[in-house]
Amino acid sequence: MPDKLIRLRRNEPAGGRRPVMLAIAGDSAAGKTTLTRGIAAALGADRATALCVDDYHRYDRAERKNVPFTVLNPDCNYVGIMEQHLQLLAMGRPILKPVYDHATGELVRPVLVEPREVVIVEGLLPLHTKLARACFDITVYLDPPEDIRREWKLRRDCAERGYTREQVLAELARREPESAAYIRPQRAWADIALRFAPVAGRADQPGTPLSAEILLRPTVSHPELAHVLTDDDRRTVHLKLMRDGDGRPVDALHVHGYAPREDSRIVEKAIWEQLSFEHDQALPESLGQYAPGRRSEALAIAQLLLLWHLLEARVAFDHAG
Amino acid sequence: MPDKLIRLRRNEPAGGRRPVMLAIAGDSAAGKTTLTRGIAAALGADRATALCVDDYHRYDRAERKNVPFTVLNPDCNYVGIMEQHLQLLAMGRPILKPVYDHATGELVRPVLVEPREVVIVEGLLPLHTKLARACFDITVYLDPPEDIRREWKLRRDCAERGYTREQVLAELARREPESAAYIRPQRAWADIALRFAPVAGRADQPGTPLSAEILLRPTVSHPELAHVLTDDDRRTVHLKLMRDGDGRPVDALHVHGYAPREDSRIVEKAIWEQLSFEHDQALPESLGQYAPGRRSEALAIAQLLLLWHLLEARVAFDHAG
Numbered sequence: 001m002p003d004k005l006i007r008l009r010r011n012e013p014a015g016g017r018r019p020v021m022l023a024i025a026g027d028s029a030a031g032k033t034t035l036t037r038g039i040a041a042a043l044g045a046d047r048a049t050a051l052c053v054d055d056y057h058r059y060d061r062a063e064r065k066n067v068p069f070t071v072l073n074p075d076c077n078y079v080g081i082m083e084q085h086l087q088l089l090a091m092g093r094p095i096l097k098p099v100y101d102h103a104t105g106e107l108v109r110p111v112l113v114e115p116r117e118v119v120i121v122e123g124l125l126p127l128h129t130k131l132a133r134a135c136f137d138i139t140v141y142l143d144p145p146e147d148i149r150r151e152w153k154l155r156r157d158c159a160e161r162g163y164t165r166e167q168v169l170a171e172l173a174r175r176e177p178e179s180a181a182y183i184r185p186q187r188a189w190a191d192i193a194l195r196f197a198p199v200a201g202r203a204d205q206p207g208t209p210l211s212a213e214i215l216l217r218p219t220v221s222h223p224e225l226a227h228v229l230t231d232d233d234r235r236t237v238h239l240k241l242m243r244d245g246d247g248r249p250v251d252a253l254h255v256h257g258y259a260p261r262e263d264s265r266i267v268e269k270a271i272w273e274q275l276s277f278e279h280d281q282a283l284p285e286s287l288g289q290y291a292p293g294r295r296s297e298a299l300a301i302a303q304l305l306l307l308w309h310l311l312e313a314r315v316a317f318d319h320a321g
Numbered sequence: 322m323p324d325k326l327i328r329l330r331r332n333e334p335a336g337g338r339r340p341v342m343l344a345i346a347g348d349s350a351a352g353k354t355t356l357t358r359g360i361a362a363a364l365g366a367d368r369a370t371a372l373c374v375d376d377y378h379r380y381d382r383a384e385r386k387n388v389p390f391t392v393l394n395p396d397c398n399y400v401g402i403m404e405q406h407l408q409l410l411a412m413g414r415p416i417l418k419p420v421y422d423h424a425t426g427e428l429v430r431p432v433l434v435e436p437r438e439v440v441i442v443e444g445l446l447p448l449h450t451k452l453a454r455a456c457f458d459i460t461v462y463l464d465p466p467e468d469i470r471r472e473w474k475l476r477r478d479c480a481e482r483g484y485t486r487e488q489v490l491a492e493l494a495r496r497e498p499e500s501a502a503y504i505r506p507q508r509a510w511a512d513i514a515l516r517f518a519p520v521a522g523r524a525d526q527p528g529t530p531l532s533a534e535i536l537l538r539p540t541v542s543h544p545e546l547a548h549v550l551t552d553d554d555r556r557t558v559h560l561k562l563m564r565d566g567d568g569r570p571v572d573a574l575h576v577h578g579y580a581p582r583e584d585s586r587i588v589e590k591a592i593w594e595q596l597s598f599e600h601d602q603a604l605p606e607s608l609g610q611y612a613p614g615r616r617s618e619a620l621a622i623a624q625l626l627l628l629w630h631l632l633e634a635r636v637a638f639d640h641a642g
Contacts, residue, residue, distance in 0.1 A: 056417075060430070078433060078575045084409070096377075096402045098431055099418055109381070109428035110419055112399060 017092050019049070019115040020313040021135055022306065024122040025186045026070075026142030027179055029157040030244045034290045035142065039122055041286030042138035043310070049089075049116045053123035055098045056082045061105025070171075072178035074128055082125070086135040089115045094101030102161055118310050127186040136218060138309045141190035145197050148210075183248065188246065191220045194302055199256065209257035212298035212306065215244060216251040225253065225309050228270045235300065236263040253305075255298040271304050338413050340359040340370070340436040341634040342456055342626065345443040346507045347463030348500055349393075350472050353443040353518065355611045356463065359624045361441055362607030364631070370410075370437045374444035376419045377403045382426025391492075393499040393630050395449055403446070407456040410436045423482055438629050448507040459541060459630045463513035469531075509567065512541045520577065530578035533619035536628065537563060537572040547573065549591045557584040558622065562574055566639035574626075585618030592625050 021040075024032045033052070040048040056078045059067055069076050078098075085095040101108050126246040127133050127141070144152070150172060157163045163171075187193055193215040198204060216222045225239050236259040240252045256265070272283045287307075288300025343360075345353045354373070361369040369450040377399045378386045380388055390397050397420075406416040422429050427467070448454050448462070465473070471493060478484045484492075508514055512534040519525055537543045546560050557580040561573045608628075609621025 042460060058433075078417060080415060081433070084416075085416065093405065094401060095405075096417075096419055096431075107430035108432050110417075112379075112402070247497070 018090065019092055019117055019119045020310050021086075021090050021137050022118065022120045022134075022135040022310060023126040023139040024142065025125070025127045025183075025190065026122075026181045027149060028124065028175075029156050030142040030144055030149055031152065031290075032142055033305075035140075035194070035299070035303065036120050036122045037311070038286045038299065039306055042284035042303070042307055043118055046116045048120060049113060049118070050120040050122070051097060051113055053082050053086075053121055053126050055093065055100040055107075057098075057100050057107060059128075059299055060100075060107050068179050070175045072124060072175055072182055074125060074182060077125065079125065079129060079132075080099065083129060083131045083135075083312040085123065085199040086126070086132050089113070089119050089121075090135040111133060117314060123316075124183060125186070127189045129184060133189055137313045138192070138306070139190045140188040140192045143187055143193050143195045145195070148197060151290065191217050192305070193244075199254075199258070202258070204258050209296050210298055212213060212253075212302050214253040214255065214302055215304075217244075217255060218249070218251075218264060218307070221312075222251065223271065223274050223305065223312075225251075225271075229267065235259055236297075237267050253301075255301045257296065257298050259297070261295075261297055264301070268297070268300055268304055270310065271301070274308065325388060325548045331575075339411065340438055340440045341631050342407075342411050343439065343441045343631060344447045344454075344457040344460040345441065345463065346446070346448045346461065346504075346511065347443075348470060348476050348504045349445065349496070351463040351465055351470055352473065352611075355464055355618070356461075356515070356624065356627075357441050357443045359607045359610055360627055361632070363605035363624065363628055364439055365473075369441060370434060370439070371441040372418060372442070374403050374407075374432055374442055374447050376421040376428075378419075378421050380430060381428050391496045391497055391499050395446060395503060395506055398446065400446065400450060400453075404450060404456075407442065407453050408435070408445070410440050410442075411456040411547045412556050432517070434571055438635060445504055448510045449503060451524050453615075454510055456635045459513070459627070461513045461627065462508040462514060464508055464514050464516045466516070469518060502599065512538050513626070514565075517617075517619060520575075520579070523579070523591045525579050531619055533573040533574075533576040533577040533623055535555070535576065535623055537574060537626075538565075539570070540571075541630070542633075543572065544592065544595050544626065546572075546592075549595060550588065556580055558588050574622075576622045578617065578619050580618070582616075582618060588623055589618070590623055592622070592629065595629065 024036055026032050036050050042049045053072070057064075057071060058078055058268065064076070067076065071077070080269075081098075085097060088095050089216055092115055095268055096110045097113045098110050099108050100106075107300075121136070126136075128138055153164060153172065154168050157168045157171075158165060195213045195215075196210040197213070198208070199211045209274045229239060231239055235256065237253065237255050241256065242250060242252050244250045266277070268283060268287075284307075288295045288297055290296050290299055332522055347353050357371050359370040361615045375392070377397055378385075378392060379397055385392070385397070388397065392398070402419075406418060413436055415433055417431045418434045419431050420429050421427075442457070446453075447457075454460065473629050474493065475486060478489045478492075479486060492586050515534075516530040516534045518534070519529070520532045550558055550560060556577065558574065558576050561575065563571060563573050568636055589604060590610070604625075605628075608624045609618055611617050611620055612634045
């Protein structure tokens, strides 16, 4: 098929075509939105639809005062409707998605969501049920160390959602049993588990960017990183065969936040060039941004890997279709 | 199959089973809700789900000030989502239905709707598209004379929705072109067209109950009324072969509102007894009520016919399944 035709097909909205579905699961303030935003921006608004599935609440904030569980509990959510909407999106169909207003705690007017070429679904429970998991081409679980996630949640909920420090800490304590019961078990269903953290045992200066451990499970085909990562790259990135906590074999890609940015960029470009059908384009600048003017090369490399998966899946569909 | 088992199956919620789907279409204040309410009450809350599909508005009241059409226009509504929700209900699946608050003109929190054994869908546009029509087992169009509908709309919108007489008249005038373009054409797709009106040419006293003309199109099988209606019944009810305005042949069942109530009740009981699987139960008292304490035998007979269709379809499914 001529190159131009492929490009046209890939740029058109999904319509009745099946989009590529990416799930990004994780606990509150695990970094889901930050991860999503960079990938969606790299793809462009005309190619990516990003949505959060934390709006399928059965009860608003006032009603939740009278129920014996938190929003992390599947019983607090219309999980069946979430599954239905994921199935519809996976088939290229639009949905009228419920909306929960975090500022007021009210359930408000729903919005029309139309799937484009790639649909990025982030949330607390997108991998909770088998039917929901079956809707995705690639699944990610964000797994920061608890102390870092608490820090992030305190910072966000106090600054952006108007809570006091004490309120956030009390909510974290209240949620912990349901987090253990419903959120963290989803890690087992992820093709990629992502942990941003300082490297254990190093005494890096405060302000050193976080490193990333990117677990690549053999549940999907990952890019051929062995070809990309030369010995020169080892101080920046290295790939290691290991066992996960549950004993299952995984490839762990370690990206060192303390490495010089120039070195990381070389690795990023090498991965980017693996995306053969995109190598006439520059590496998207949106990758790695986690706050206005703040960059993390570890985040950029994680996003790049996900971008690789999304574009590979897209090409596989085009060839199949 | 033993009788008790049939009854158990028919009383259980639809679950994964396909419900019987009834559409009641018609213009604003045509009497859709009154017709629906009596049938739903006769079936019982555990067997019937009634919903209105006029909540799929794209714009709330404030936003509609800036669009060049009224709520009657399909472009003012998420027709694709309405179709999707009708398909889901027809397959026995729940939906999260949008809600439009008539009092405030705002789009508010959606509600979960779970299909029971019978789903009654009323609204302005349920028969507008082919895909929507394909979801129904039986379709009805309510077709009162325009002067009677205007009267009903004035009464309701002033009393219940807080509008002035002038506002309602202006709105009726504004809506007329779209009513002609989108609402009235749906009559052609109805298995049953229902018109409540005084009989033309008679000088009945004010307060005489309305008569009904019930057009029974040969698009579905209707009950064997010839057996039920004896010559004695002719002053109450009669069946006549005729041509509809479009030239298509139809049976017209005329129910005379001026007939004595006792005579109408005999006909009602005769039809009710045709519902062989229900004849151990008394004729439901909810049929024919159009206001607290107010009854119309013409309405009761129309509702009874619809009830016959719903229960026949249910039995057909049970035998097929």
